[in-house]
Amino acid sequence: xxxxxxxxxxxxxxxxxxxxxxxxxxxxxxxxxxxxxxxxxxxxxxxxxxxxxxxxxxxxxxxxxxxxxxxxxxxxxxxxxxxxxxxxxxxxxxxxxxxxxxxxxxxxxxxxxxxxxxxxxxxxxxxxxxxxxxxxxxxxxxxxxxxxxxxxxxxxxxxxxxxxxxxxxxxxxxxxxxxxxxxxxxxxxxxxxxxxxxxxxxxxxxxxxxxxxxxxxxxxxxxxxxxxxxxxxxxxxxxxxxxxxxxxxxxxxxxxxxxxxxxxxxxxxxxxxxxxxxxxxxxxxxxx
Numbered sequence: 001x002x003x004x005x006x007x008x009x010x011x012x013x014x015x016x017x018x019x020x021x022x023x024x025x026x027x028x029x030x031x032x033x034x035x036x037x038x039x040x041x042x043x044x045x046x047x048x049x050x051x052x053x054x055x056x057x058x059x060x061x062x063x064x065x066x067x068x069x070x071x072x073x074x075x076x077x078x079x080x081x082x083x084x085x086x087x088x089x090x091x092x093x094x095x096x097x098x099x100x101x102x103x104x105x106x107x108x109x110x111x112x113x114x115x116x117x118x119x120x121x122x123x124x125x126x127x128x129x130x131x132x133x134x135x136x137x138x139x140x141x142x143x144x145x146x147x148x149x150x151x152x153x154x155x156x157x158x159x160x161x162x163x164x165x166x167x168x169x170x171x172x173x174x175x176x177x178x179x180x181x182x183x184x185x186x187x188x189x190x191x192x193x194x195x196x197x198x199x200x201x202x203x204x205x206x207x208x209x210x211x212x213x214x215x216x217x218x219x220x221x222x223x224x225x226x227x228x229x230x231x232x233x234x235x236x237x238x239x240x241x242x243x244x245x246x247x248x249x250x251x252x253x254x255x256x257x258x259x260x261x262x263x264x265x266x267x268x269x270x271x272x273x274x275x276x277x278x279x280x281x282x283x284x285x286x287x288x
Contacts, residue, residue: 042082045288049089050113054106056093058085059114074118076142081115083285084145087152088113090283091276092160099269100262108167112136117143125192129159134167147285149277153226161226165218172261178253179213181246186212200239203246220247221254225270 050056060081062073076084096105112135119141120127130138141155182203187194191211194202204210209219224232236244258264 041288042078042085046085050085053102054093054109055111056109057112059112060085062116063114072118073116073120073140074143076115076117080117080142080145082288083147084115084139084142084156086283086285087147087280088156088160090279091152091157091273092164095269095272095276096164098272099264104262108164108171110135110137110163110167114138115142116140119144128155129163131159131163131166134163134170137163147280149280152277158222158226162218162222165221166214168262169214169217169257174217174257174261175253178217178250178257181249181253182210182213182216186210186216188212197238200235200247201243203239203243203250205235205247216250217254220250221258221266224251224254225266225273227270228274229270 046058050058060076060078062075093105093109096109110131114136116138128140132138137160139156139159146152185202185204187210189211191207194207194210196206199205199207199210202210204216205220205223209216209223223235236247239247255266258266258269
């Protein structure tokens, strides 16, 4: 089963590491050891807001079976998990409900969302999320949750929209001509050695998009819809006369694909995400 991993390069992490003491478990952190656990109001809320309407298992108790043994991990703090559950529903799930309908969301959204409190690290960076086979998304760094759009996109929603794009194109593929736009320019496993500014000038929205065509497709769409129109235009300026036309051409293929195959206007999708992001302050993240 292919695992898609999204990194933040080590060079960007200087000064952001913390001591082990700060990641110690508190009395709200929970391991699921397989024993029967008393159901809470939060569990009941998850049943009625994730499981029943979407057939999604929202796993906030860290489970060995769902966790990689390659990393030293800590479970999610309960209070942070509760907040994130409402944010994910508002900013991700209900976004697709709004633009394409509940039946669409239910049919294609990953069926397991697994939370991990700590970060996971590999030699070339910090893993912010993993996605497996279109069925499960694991989100790390939950215990450092910040309620602002920049943090949420960087650590969660870029990953989640990227993975959803994979699910869509694996269900109904995009025009293969897309893959010829940057043919010969993909970097494969060396993508993390490419500076973001260099990637832009080569016609990729970021370094990860330069790895291979399918990642390019998913990352381009995810970056487009999770950022404002002003941000997108600023990136095209940075891409310059060489990179900007390539990125625009890719985005046009994506725009046509999403409209013709799924009936989704990507500009409208971006507007919905931007509007819902501004509604975060009005969400009740504490009462269930």
